[in-house]
Amino acid sequence: MSYEEEYKKSIEDPAGFWSEKAEALDWYKKTDNVLSTDDDGIYHWFSDWELNTSYMALDYHVKNGRGDQAALIYDSPVTDTKKTYTYNELLAEVEKTAGMIASLGIAKGDTVVIYMPMIPQAAIAMLACARIGAIHSVVFGGFASAELAVRIDDAKPKLILSASCGIEITKVIDYKVLLDKAIDLAKHKVGNCVIYQREQFKADLIDGRDLDWQGLLASATPHEPVPVKGIDPLYILYTSGTTGKPKGVVRENGGHAVAMKYSMNAVYDTDPGEVYFAASDVGWVVGHSYIVYGPLLQGCTTIFYEGKPIMTPDAGAFWRVISEHKVKTLFTAPTAYRAIKKEDPDGELTKKYDLSSLVNVFSAGERLDAYTYQWINDVLGVPVVDNWWQTETGWAIASNLIGIEVMETKPGSATMPSPGFAIEILDDEGNRLENDEGNIAIKLPLPPSCLATIWGDTQRFVDGYLSDFPGYYTSGDGGYFDEDGYLFVMGRTDDVINVAGHRLSTGEIEECISSHPDIAECAVIGSHDDLKGQIPVGFIVLKANSDKDDETISKELVSLVRDKIGPIVCYKDSHLVKRLPKTRSGKILRKTIKAIVDGNSYTVPATIDDPTSLDEIKDVLA
Ligand code: COA
Ligand code: AMP
Numbered sequence: 001m002s003y004e005e006e007y008k009k010s011i012e013d014p015a016g017f018w019s020e021k022a023e024a025l026d027w028y029k030k031t032d033n034v035l036s037t038d039d040d041g042i043y044h045w046f047s048d049w050e051l052n053t054s055y056m057a058l059d060y061h062v063k064n065g066r067g068d069q070a071a072l073i074y075d076s077p078v079t080d081t082k083k084t085y086t087y088n089e090l091l092a093e094v095e096k097t098a099g100m101i102a103s104l105g106i107a108k109g110d111t112v113v114i115y116m117p118m119i120p121q122a123a124i125a126m127l128a129c130a131r132i133g134a135i136h137s138v139v140f141g142g143f144a145s146a147e148l149a150v151r152i153d154d155a156k157p158k159l160i161l162s163a164s165c166g167i168e169i170t171k172v173i174d175y176k177v178l179l180d181k182a183i184d185l186a187k188h189k190v191g192n193c194v195i196y197q198r199e200q201f202k203a204d205l206i207d208g209r210d211l212d213w214q215g216l217l218a219s220a221t222p223h224e225p226v227p228v229k230g231i232d233p234l235y236i237l238y239t240s241g242t243t244g245k246p247k248g249v250v251r252e253n254g255g256h257a258v259a260m261k262y263s264m265n266a267v268y269d270t271d272p273g274e275v276y277f278a279a280s281d282v283g284w285v286v287g288h289s290y291i292v293y294g295p296l297l298q299g300c301t302t303i304f305y306e307g308k309p310i311m312t313p314d315a316g317a318f319w320r321v322i323s324e325h326k327v328k329t330l331f332t333a334p335t336a337y338r339a340i341k342k343e344d345p346d347g348e349l350t351k352k353y354d355l356s357s358l359v360n361v362f363s364a365g366e367r368l369d370a371y372t373y374q375w376i377n378d379v380l381g382v383p384v385v386d387n388w389w390q391t392e393t394g395w396a397i398a399s400n401l402i403g404i405e406v407m408e409t410k411p412g413s414a415t416m417p418s419p420g421f422a423i424e425i426l427d428d429e430g431n432r433l434e435n436d437e438g439n440i441a442i443k444l445p446l447p448p449s450c451l452a453t454i455w456g457d458t459q460r461f462v463d464g465y466l467s468d469f470p471g472y473y474t475s476g477d478g479g480y481f482d483e484d485g486y487l488f489v490m491g492r493t494d495d496v497i498n499v500a501g502h503r504l505s506t507g508e509i510e511e512c513i514s515s516h517p518d519i520a521e522c523a524v525i526g527s528h529d530d531l532k533g534q535i536p537v538g539f540i541v542l543k544a545n546s547d548k549d550d551e552t553i554s555k556e557l558v559s560l561v562r563d564k565i566g567p568i569v570c571y572k573d574s575h576l577v578k579r580l581p582k583t584r585s586g587k588i589l590r591k592t593i594k595a596i597v598d599g600n601s602y603t604v605p606a607t608i609d610d611p612t613s614l615d616e617i618k619d620v621l622a
Helices: 003-012 014-022 053-066 087-103 120-132 145-155 175-185 213-218 253-266 285-297 317-325 334-343 348-352 370-380 458-466 506-514 550-564 590-598 612-621
Strands: 035-037 043-045 070-076 081-086 111-115 135-138 159-163 165-167 172-174 192-196 210-212 233-239 247-252 275-278 301-305 329-332 360-363 384-386 422-426 438-443 472-481 487-492 496-499 502-505 519-529 533-542 573-576
Touching: 003 014, 014 035, 014 253, 043 253, 053 070, 053 087, 053 120, 053 253, 053 285, 070 087, 070 120, 070 317, 081 087, 087 120, 087 213, 111 120, 111 145, 111 175, 120 135, 120 159, 120 233, 120 285, 145 175, 145 233, 145 247, 145 550, 159 175, 165 175, 172 175, 175 192, 192 213, 210 213, 233 253, 233 285, 247 253, 253 285, 275 285, 275 317, 285 301, 301 317, 317 329, 317 348, 334 370, 360 370, 370 384, 422 472, 458 472, 487 496, 496 519, 496 533, 502 506, 506 519, 506 533, 506 550, 519 590, 533 550, 550 573, 573 612, 590 612
Parallel strands: 070 301, 111 135, 111 159, 135 233, 159 192, 192 210, 275 301, 275 329, 329 360, 360 384, 533 573
Antiparallel strands: 035 043, 070 081, 165 172, 233 247, 422 438, 438 472, 472 487, 496 502, 519 533
């Protein structure tokens, strides 16, 4: 079937299309109810079908002869460790870990927070929760205690699974100290914490609350998969919105499994038995979808990499992994390719390795700029596919659907909408635009796997995503279709920024900075950065009675942001100004500030209160 035929079918008959795709999975129960709406008018896929995602990802493959095939290869240059888990072995670990969690009173529908580094136990913990029908919420290790505390208060876990430490390039991060502080900060009282003690650093356990993972696991009884409904949540994953409070994206079991399985062929053209390497972290959506669930639901071998694209030990790190484990598909963020390009501009290190297994390279997380696209193409000599997606969707909204039909690539474009995504470009009043830039909106129903709600706050889901343009999901991204129907995603239309593929809210950074006792107000914008895509830059107004100098306040703000949100924000630049450029109604002119910082042209908004405030921005940057 051509892409056009496949796409048309998915839009004209969504229920028929996706029920056909659902046949590829081993359900406990199927019904005629493929697409339904709830009392709030929100769509759900496969609501009363029954499945277990962990069963589909593990037991099914063992039953079908893949038991001895590698399921997960842990490759950790930071600890000099490599370990392969076959499907038999991974299943055995997950069964016991599920038993361990169940023995602590965790059952279907309970929430479990997972705060772990990139060790196999993180994936095992996710699959173990899925096995007993518990809802996991993985929190990225680069977030500080206060961020973890916010997520604990929102997800209200009965149990936290964590590890003694994470390993960054040159340092050991004491996860337990971060976890203890988060638990102190949180209002919600957690039952137990199970801590995986790593060799590199052993944590002190708190009596009566903390339990030793390895000790508990040794006596755990393997647990059978528990059937859940399609509509039952598999996980909550928090992502940044425009306010300081992160949004808990809820992913349901049924639609997620169908979309993951489908995308492994349609988007990634990767078959069972092939090796898939998503260089990300389980704390992000790419990690959920394409380090853990997608490749395992497809019966692939997934690479679980604990390292960086550079410095572990050099910019040939990914090429080593590809050659050693015969990777067919590589998927990472543009920032990782740019980091490699910076260290090894001519791709000399690719020549050290046999990369003949590599067939396709994928990029997502931020716009793949034309230079980076060309560079990957030149040094690797394989097709490069840009995917546009969001935590909310869980899989690519647009891509070159190479598993259906290979289309010509246009650098800078994410190519065409994926089946099921009825993308339209709308102006601010909701009128449809042709070949013009505007808000990228998706006509409802969204295809399977897309968020079903915001955890505990359906109104926030409706207000944040479904109200701007009735009948559509608002993506928060702006862009356009060219005359050939290629989609160009140009960037966020809201206050979300993207730092090294990490999604952050400038509103949240502003809230954090404003909590400093010397700060009257501030504006944070995402300024262009050649390596990380964007980095946050703050413009700060001090309180009249503050006697702090620039250097002192800048240092204090750097540590405040690291301490409250986390080091991944990479907040380093603060500029002190007397006032912020605002409209007469008091709205800060962030877009204009950003244009000045990036050296782009801009027109002074007619509504500006005091045009000389822009001169001050230029002066502090000079
Ligand atoms: N746990 C604890 N700290 C973490 C962390 C984790 N899991 N991940 C990052 N950090 C810390 C780093 O140690 C660093 O701290 P520092 O300021 O004290 O040095 C800070 O957060 C910033 O880290 P990072 O964004 O990784 O920047 P970097 O300069 O160390 O590395 C890149 C730059 C481009 C190599 C790196 O950002 C990268 O690999 N990016 C790929 C992005 C990606 O996979 N995104 C996922 C979405 S697809
Ligand atoms: P996240 O939810 O962390 O995956 O971030 C989603 C946001 O990243 C999107 O809303 C986009 O702004 C940006 N993004 C992700 N992939 C792409 C892409 N291929 N092209 C352009 N922007 C992208």
